[in-house]
Every structure is written in structure tokens, then in C-alpha cells.
Amino acid sequence: MLQAHPSGGAGQPNHAAIFAALGDETRLALVAKLSAGQPYSISRLTEGSHITRQAVTKHLRVLEEVGLVRSMRAGRESLFEFNPEPMEEVKEYLDLVSKQWDNALSRLKAFLED
């Protein structure tokens, strides 16, 4: 059977945690904005949002914990940039699940044609 990764320290892919981080409209919007390439400060990311800076900050920390974004201090502001690795990680996982499903269908088809 397809087995979920045991969850682990940094670098080890915790698929569920990554999905959970993406499972929020606000965070999904942040990822979309940051994946455009440019790093943004927290204030910048809060602009045009209906929620407070603190709320945005919390969401960014969630994204950072699973590695979807990285942050660096630049003077008085803290810049966030997108990091693609966790996303590739879950894409591979979803491909595995899809592949398992396709194989199952193929076997069923072969069985029925026999």
C-alpha cells in the first residue's frame, strides 16, 4: 500500500502538513503572490488585504514551517520569498496516488477483457 511519510524533521517531507498549509485561501493567495518571483515584506503582503498585519504574519509563519517560503531580515523589514521544494514534493506524491489509481483501473480493465 501507498504509505504516508512518517513525518519528520526539517527537509523530511510531511505531506499532510504541506497540504494543510495550502489548505487556506489566505495562504494560497500569499503563495500565489510570492511565486511570481519577487520577495515581499510583511507590510507589502498585508496591503490590500482585509486582515491585519499580525494575521498575515501568522500565515507566513505557517508557510515557513513547512518550507513553502523563506524569510530574511533586511533592515527594519522582513522579506519573504517563495521556495518551490515542498510544492514539488507534494506534486510527486499526488503523482504517485494518481499512478496507483491508473494502475488499478488498468488491471481491472485487463481482468474484464480476459
Place this chain on the structure above:
Amino acid sequence: MLQAHPSGGAGQPNHAAIFAALGDETRLALVAKLSAGQPYSISRLTEGSHITRQAVTKHLRVLEEVGLVRSMRAGRESLFEFNPEPMEEVKEYLDLVSKQWDNALSRLKAFLED
């Protein structure tokens, strides 16, 4: 900018909701089991689990709400089967994000080489 889908009724892909449904170890395990092809009853899915049947039922309902599984009643048992469409949906979305990121890097590279 990459814009999240406005969230909508059935069929309309609510990416965040699908990610949220996948963002739980238990549900991820259920999806993995069901993607092997065979439909399972709730009791069957509860077997070998540390949580109760009711808990499993609730997780299945969450998965069903975003369309990742479908259920049908068969006599006294209710069978759940995997449905790949929402998964394909989010895979496409992740590809879009990845592509946006890659394009951004390409532009940066081109700019630096100029």
C-alpha cells in the same frame, strides 16, 4: 497575478478546500488506501485504525464534500471509492504556480545576462 478560484458549488474547484481535506494524516491515509482501486466499507476502513468508526466516518464525509471520494449504499454497508478529479484539479493548480515561479526565474536570469 495568479488568482485563486472564487470557491463555488459542486464541481467548481475550491483549491484551498481540497488541500485542506488532504491536510490530515488520517484522511491522506484513507485516500492512499482507496486509490488502490478497491471500494471499502466504513468498517473495513476503520480496521487497523487507532480511531473509532465514527471518526473515520467524519473524515470520509470531509473527503466526500470536496469530491475526493464517492459513496454508495450497498445493503447495510456504505462503500467508498476514490475519485481522481479533484486531485487532478489541484495538480494542475500546483503546476501553474510552479510554472509561474520558473518563468520568474527565467526572466531574472535573462535580465542578469543582458
Place this chain on the structure above:
DNA sequence: CTAATATGCAATTACTAAGTTGCGTATTAT
């Protein structure tokens, strides 16, 4: 028919997450 199996519904508990507010501190601009 009766017992065992499989499920559904409802109430409850404990925990987590989203969001806010207030306040303090560091950094930059005038």
C-alpha cells in the same frame, strides 16, 4: 424470529486555528 453486523444521528469534550488588540522595540527618514 433473533442475534450479529454496519451504519447514522446527536451531544459532548478537548484542542487547534484564525483573527484581533495592545504594547514594546528596532530601523529609517526628516
Place this chain on the structure above:
DNA sequence: ATAATACGCAACTTAGTAATTGCATATTAG
């Protein structure tokens, strides 16, 4: 130096989620 900007920390409220328990109902097996 002072004011404005950008941020971090902590307490708190509210709402949602995971999971349990108890009980009722439908279905199948003996």
C-alpha cells in the same frame, strides 16, 4: 533628536475540528 515605519511578542476571543460516547435503526446471517 523626533517622527514615522516595520516588525515582534503576548493575551484574548471566537470559531472550527478531531475524536469520543451513547443510542437508535436498518440489514443480513443462523
